[in-house]
Amino acid sequence: MGSYRQQPGAPSSEVRKDGKRVAGKQVFPPPGSGGSEPQMRPRDLDFIPETVGGKEAKPAGDHIHDRDRTGTVVGKPIPLVDSNAKVTGQAWYGDDVRLPGELIGKILRSPHHYARIKSIDTSRVEALPGVIAVSTGQDAPNRFGVLPVTKDEHAMAVEKVRHVGDLVACVAAVDEATAIEALSLFDIEWEELEPVFDPKKGLEDHDEPIHWRGKYHLARTNVQKRVFQEFGDRSLVKTPHASSHGSWTMMGVHHGFTEPHAVVAHWDPNGRLQLYTPQQVPHYTHRALSTVLDVPMHQINVIRTFVGGGFGGKSDPFPHEMCAALLARKAGRPVRITFDREEVYWINRGRHPSHIDVKMTADDSGRISGFDIDALIDGGGFASFGHVTSYYNGVLATAPYELGSFHYTGARVWTNKPASGAMRGHGAVNTRCAVEVGLDEMAESMNVDPIDLRLANLLPPHSRTISGFRITSNGMREALERVREGSQWDKKFRQLPLGKGIGIGCGFFISGSGLPIHWDPKNFPHATVHIQVDMDGGVTVHTGAADIGQGSTTAVAQVVAEVLALPIEMIHVRSHESDTSPVDLGSYSSRVTFMNANAAIRAAIGIRDQLLKAAWDMLGYHPNVLVLNDRRIYYKHDPAIGVSYLEALHKAQADTGALIARGAYRSPPMGGVHKGAAAGLAPAYSFSAYVAEVDVDVETGLVSCTNVWAAHDCGKALNPLAVKGQIIGSCHMGLGQVLTEKMVYGRTGHLQNANLLEYKIPSVHEMPHVEAIIVESSDPEGPFGAKEAGEGPLLPILPAVVNAVYDAIGVRLRNLPLTPDVVYAGIEKHVKQNGLEDAEAIEPPRLKHGPLQSVLVARSDEHRERDRLRQRSEDTSAYVNGVLFGFDPDRPLAEQVDGWREADEPLPEQLAELGFAGRAWLKKEQRHMGGDD
Amino acid sequence: MLMPPFELHHPSTVDEAVELAASLMAKNEAFDWVAGGTDVLPNYKWRINPKPHVISLAGIEEAHALSSRELGCMVPLSSLTTENDVHPLLVQAASKVASSLIRKSATVGGNLCLDTRCFWYNQSEDWRRSIDWCHKADCGTGADCRVIPNQNTLCVATYQGDLAPNFMVLDASVVLIGPEGERTMPLVDFYELDGMKKNVLKTGEFLLKVVLPEEAAQRKGCYQKLRVRDSWDFPEAGVAASWVPGNASSLMVASTALESIPRLHTEQVEEHLTAGDLDPLALAKIVQKSVKPVNNTALPPRYRRAMVKTLTKRALLDILE
Ligand SMILES: Cc1cc2nc3c(=O)[nH]c(=O)nc-3n(C[C@H](O)[C@H](O)[C@H](O)COP(=O)(O)OP(=O)(O)OC[C@H]3O[C@@H](n4cnc5c(N)ncnc54)[C@H](O)[C@@H]3O)c2cc1C
């Protein structure tokens, strides 16, 4: 099969005797026929699942989308569809947008950590020739914020500035030099206030809390959010067989994306705002602009430019976006604002500096009886995503292990520093590191291999976590087994010479937040995609999914191409403008491929069904026996009986014109009913396991990571090239956090290293060899089985490196990053404590298996079979966290155990023993103190 | 970031350059020399002491001279290669400066005349305003030093050039030229405290070239650089050592990135050698004791000081091999 012309019967061009075509007489291939490739390519059976007659292995069983596979592009490594624009320098990023008559906007920033603005006099600014518009906080008193529950930002300071670099005012001038000069002409009277830098101090009462939440304010503290979560039977932890306890300090890190923030605002002749911005979440910016500018959303068009990296750092609506719009409105001309790198650090939204305490216990059969986590996170000056981060720091540690009990206290405090926010692996990274290192330590005290400890305590596929998350596909076991084998773990762990080490770490992450922030999921879908096919056969896909470099546009194009069996060049994704794209929540929580591609598949099926119906009319064969393959539709048993894609299309269009279809995705109802139950809920979860190898120079403390075996369960790799890119990129980013990156606030509270020389992102020299291993567990609800691969792969690298450093030098380090001075100090202390002559005399740790080892191995062997049956849906019985401890999954756990608790507030008797962050529960809200409105 | 405006001058001979400097001085106009610009121009963009005039040394042919014994100030670091007959120690040291891209512009002269660095100082104007400036760039406020406060006279910014200690242990001299004429001196004498003064250059004077003695070719050397990343990063500590193999009395050790000027550790080496045989660890400890880094670079001073011992030991072991 294979030599069917796309346009049977099309006349050939008129040719001269010398073989050349006659000018004006050549027949161009009809549009949509495939142009230079007129013959149909044979079906690529290697990429059609065995469950529907192809040759692609499906070890995890069949999938509802198997029937929609055509072997066209899904599963094949292809370059991202926008890569040509990028490698030729033609992609238009924020600062590339140049509108005629543009003005340059500059922002005046606070020189104070915390101060009240008593007055601003702009008269000297306005008098400067070349200044066209000036704006201050008074022009935009409406508050905004990425989460509707915590709107605490203004376009510019209205009453107070909250950190050095906070926005005070802005100007638009004819050129940059004038704008810069204008900034020195503001006359401002300040009243300096007592700043808070240490998050521990943030838990205490303060004369002037950084924000005031009225009756919900917690006493007079700077606590923005406190969380308490307790599940399971806490009596299990009273007499542990083994335990570990680690207190961590993790410094804040920044996304370090290449492109600084930039925005262009322009009020068009009809008075509509056109705003160009490299946003991950254009829709929230859209909403915030509407609120701040007092303009209805339909009078604003948010145009997402190409995004030069986001990683969570471009997902808040930003004050400078408001500034540009305000200035442009005043000036009546377009205004462009581009940040210097320092301003990028001042707007921040990076990972929270954190103090994390993790205690864990195990019983005498090596089951994990409890996790006890306390996380105090430093939010900086604004709430941003912090409400969610406060939950994630705890609840995202409730898997992949089966737990006897879980206890979490968290608090996020405001401090006078640039605001922390969401960053790749949002909220999960730091706790995950502490948990995974805790497991390593506990395994050591049990004399067992830490990988076997993990393998014997995994939740199976299709189960429920202790906090009520619904786990579907689960490739954790395979990931662990593959990195164990790939790294030759059993020959290396605890056997390498001093200075060389190997370590393990796992990860667990959401594949799309189950709860849309802005609306009720019962009413509206999470994602919507529109498809339109006109007479030329080209397919235009409208989606609001923001491609931030992660390849969401490619993923959407791929799934549409797959369903319609069209070359990917025929799919055109339009996602830049809010005017034309259906509302999408944006690129965060690793939701885009899962939700958008699902919506796109549904829309594509809508188009396909119209084409098949037309083909049915033409051929007389029912769609059930028709095959779609490379621009042709034909009868399953006789490929000669068929029509070209274009013929079917034109037939389908006969009465209607362009074909259109829409698809939407909504996650199923899930989760518990306790306060905070929605945090961390996702329609699917990703799992990963990494093994890292390090060299530690014991005389200098310099750590270099040499090799990483990185296995990630992404459900199904729609594009293995993109998945590998995400894995390798995640390794790089996570290595930065664990080894060198930190936002340094000096003794005066100033950010000391707001530049790319002193904020030390690893260079190519620091990159290890990364062996990316893709695990495919075929998620039942994921598009073609896919789950996320953008954030989860970052989690395991941190603990894997920290554990490897321990393996190399026998010193537990819990201050991140592990810069050489930190490692050296640890070594020095160890040498002194053990009375050694010098660092060379350190004996690296060794492992002699204890009696528990064989118990764990036996259990994990048993569980391997359990998991296989559950993964393939051969065993569909219920499984909830607790079965390992002997509970009946079909009866409520509370009925079976006396001490079973599912609590979101501490009991009075618990108050005395809460961890650091937990102390926020000692304070009362104003409304319970009889205070404030 | 916007470059502040300045007038750029392009003299094509040494005389022209000196005359230009003299005429600007006569008019009381401030100026800076620029070579590769990889240090001075980023500082300008941060508005750290920008001047209205900048004189480029790039057009001066003499400044590009390169042989085994003479290195003109304009020679780019990427030309310090064995193919160009450059001393292996200098090749090694140059290859560790900044990044391969920067080394194409960065020059020998600029490296030796590098401005001292400090995290209270290498910051934007907005940033420095937020700490109310500091002594080295006080913008007329009389601000104090932020590293060692309450003294108001001294800047302790750190010299973080890589080449200087290496030239020192090769016993190099520098040729300076200015309106008052030409002078040659050992590189050791070129540097002068404090972090603002940096060196003996008088206004209008520039460093024309570096000259190595004939004996340098016999020296075996090693440079040990401490940095967090193997690219870009300035040294957090650096130790160079060299000797004529077999001749202990020829041993020289120099350090950089620890104080406001690089140092040749003549006294420490002498002290050690008069006490007995050459013992790398013992000498390393003496060198370590003699340096006093302060807290104004990426890594804490206590650690940098501790590392001086390791770096010195490693450099010595390497050359003694
Ligand atoms: C990201 C980055 C990383 C860096 N890392 C390193 C590093 O690891 N190690 C290191 O040593 N340096 C480093 N540097 C600094 C710098 O690039 C080098 O020191 C370089 O050699 C300076 O040479 P230049 O020609 O560019 O100097 P310029 O910037 O042109 O000049 C530097 C200073 O010397 C003066 N000057 C220049 N030539 C003369 C002369 N002939 N006579 C008198 N005065 C003169 C200038 O007026 C100026 O004050 C780094 C710079 C950057 C931007």
Ligand code: SF4
């Ligand atoms: S050492 Fe002191 S005076 Fe010198 S730059 Fe640093 S803070 Fe300023």
